[in-house]
Amino acid sequence: MASIQAGVNDIDDLDDRQTGGKADAVAEIRNLQVGFRTDQGSFNVLDGVSFTVRSGRTLCLVGESGCGKSVTALSIMGLLAPTAHIGRGEILLEGTDILKLDRKGLNERRGDRMAMIFQEPMTSLNPVFTIGDQITEGILRHRQVGRADAHKRAVEMLRKVRIPAPEQRMTDYPHQLSGGMRQRVMIAMALANDPRLLIADEPTTALDVTIQAQILELIRTLQDDTGTAVLLITHDLGVVAEVGDDVAVMYAGRIVEQAAVTDLFADPQHPYTLGLLSSIPRLDADLGPLPTIRGSVPAPSEMPAGCRFSTRCPFADDHCRTEEPPLAEIATGHKVACWKAPLEENAA
């Protein structure tokens, strides 16, 4: 395990050297391990997750439900449930390891340097306060401004997220707004203090398809204005293709493939990524029944030795089942954790 870890870090360094000129790293997650204590014992749900989110770019974290995407996001925000514990790893936000900060230090950064929007706009706003109060609260917490200025800033943010008649909406309660509008309010609230990192955890999953596109477009536009780094969590590869710059595919608590979005779609290397891509329905051809990945994600208590995808992988052999493949670079900026990669050469 130690040697594999060293390998991963080397690759990270290499990656930094190669892309260092492109954009600053806003958040760097290094070798993050998160476990949950349950009555049946303690299980790792994240195992050595590493990635970097860069200024002005959108990194999409993709994977099935339960693969650890949300746990990753919540770890960064320090919002994990009390039953979770971070075993090891580093979460560097603008160079500071936030795992080493006390609660005060963390609270100074949450809602200021980093912010998050959630999957459920219907329940993420407090029903007993007006949206104006809820936006200004965050501004007053982090900025040395008076109520009037905070109010002005909140109205400005509502205008930015294209809420009609923003001044009037300030006194509305959440229940008076639709799901799409509430998500816009959440975005306004998250971006009110110009965070360097915005984490969006499935921000459009609970919304209508037409609203989904609007919200994604909105996040993209605001990002272009501010240069915020975005970590977008989704299970929808369509969303990745639309708004992602980079993508990390997660499976069972590990990153199995990482690349620029165009590279991943053009040349997917991990069998799991291949499976995900081939299970997207297409309208232009009748390919018969939609291909699926056989089996299901192993429970944290039943993780196989070696590659965690080996129980479902059509190419798996004894090597895969005994030794864990490292996340290795197979082309510039394209990393895969698979013994068979590149698939064209190695898989029969």
Place this chain on the structure above:
Amino acid sequence: MLAFMARRLAVSIPTLVLISLLVFSLQLLLPGDPALAIAGDERTPEMLAFIREKYHLNDPIVVQYWYWLTGVLSGDMGISIRSQMPVTELILTKLPVTLQLGIMAMIIALAIGIPAGIISAVRKGSAWDVGANVVALSGISIPNFWLGIMLIMLVSVQWGLLPASGYTSPLEDPVRNIQTMIMPAFVLGTGIAAIMMRHTRSSMLSSLQADYVRTARAKGLSERIVVLRHAFRNALIPVVTLGTLQLGELLSGAVLTEQIFTIPGFGKLIVDAVFNRDYAVVQGVVLFTGTAFILMNLLADMLYFLLNPRLRA
């Protein structure tokens, strides 16, 4: 808001009518002839006939109800056959006592129950939580009369700190008044505090799990603000309703506690009236406390309405 209140008030009227019917029929259900009770020992047939005529006891029940209801509505609830005092006056002299006892008990209940509920929800599973739950369970389980007697034995008899019983009007001697009222208020208050604590705890536990609490934490707010502003404001809604209804119950008089501490409130008034077959007083007190309870319900709805913006839409 006004439309809501008007609607809510309209719904209360049938309830009030029902209470008045029940209260009125009490005298029909109770054993014994009121004419005999009023006449006392000089019960000549002429005397009984006169009494029956005077109090409309010979009229049909519906007519009797009508006489009674119009009287009540004009503030005349009849005369106590024992003390020969108007029932309205009796109620008005006892009301301040019960009101004071009820409010003091409620303050004690809130001051103990709500902080204890919040702490045990925030520190769920800790020694604090377990301790608060044990105390709360004891508070619910221990009968008021037992706690009252124990307190009298300990605080008054053993330590001699407070008077064991009796009542002094606050206008006469405010300090003495508090001294006599604090123990019964405490006895009543702790029982309610236990209920309030349990409700605050479960209400807080569910609101601490809510997504909006996670949002508040994501804003970088301190845990104190997250708990007290975001979680508690929501948890408060059902607790306020419960508290108001409990206050309504307190106003109907704490029969046992008032007996033990010989506090001359509604509880004592109604017990004495029942034993004396003083129907007019029983009716008056039940009608009054029933109405008070309905008003408290109305107040609970109003507070619920004010605290919950979703209803205001």
